[in-house]
Amino acid sequence: MQTWNEMKELQPLAAQMLMNSFKKNRISHAYLFQGSRGTGKKDMAALFAKAIFCPNREGAEPCQNCRECKRIDSGNHPDLHWVEPDGQSIKKEQILHLQKEFTYTGLESNRKVYIVVDADKMTTNASNRLLKFLEEPSKQTTAMLLTESGQTMLDTIRSRCQLLAFQPLNPARVEKRLVEEGVSQSNAKLLAALTNNLSEALEMNEDEWFANVRKLVIQLIEVLQNKPNEGLLFINHQWMPHFKERTQMQRGLDVLMLWFQDVINDYLDRDDAMVFITEKERVSQAAMKWSRQSAAHCLSKILEAKRKINQNVHPNLVMEQLTLQLQR
């Protein structure tokens, strides 16, 4: 159960636009909610539907208590239809089924609402069907198409929808959502620092390659700290074999940057900002080798390395140079 106040906190612009449509009494026939996973598209769609059906609505706010509101919460409102991918895609039959449902007028009112989740996963046939459906809007129908990547949808469908862009989540919210999805607190912090896309973060969490990046960064720091003359050996024998592509190299350097940021956080006693909070002791040890100033210097050198990798400088060369710089 969500309220507009909560949705406004999460997605100020999209929530305001939808609320305004009640104020002006101008509800569109079709909306396209576009934004990465976890940005609140489903919750917003359910709230909007509730506001449409609730007889006790005040402004845009549904009462949350009446029969209509409760049936939407429990997922069995007769005039609200959810369409979700059946396996990998949304098939033509699912849209045909929807259309059939709509040939009857609303069971209890004249209003009908349908929500298509992952609308970009419609097959070509399904898309064409839906397009026909959108082309003959009945006055009382509202469609909400939800998508992570609207670019792959038919232009003809997009152009018939009012577009609502859902903004990426801030790191604190990504972290909270990840923990809710069962990701450990320490991984959630690291992932949220690297991406604001919940789907990508969850994939990385499952990815063994990524789990090893974290380990390698910690090992690299230990080598630099305790066995400085083995630094290059470590880079050539452990680090490089793990990072075969440039995007992977960048990811590794991103994590390394977070480590040096934490060294600075340690100096500032900013535990709440620390990403490697479960490694706090190691970070504090690192702070004995790297002063705050030299940690900042390391950060700028890592950024420089990232730029060089983008400019196609040989990765081995970049990493060897960086290792020497970090030791200084």
Ligand SMILES: [Zn+2]
């Ligand atoms: Zn209600």
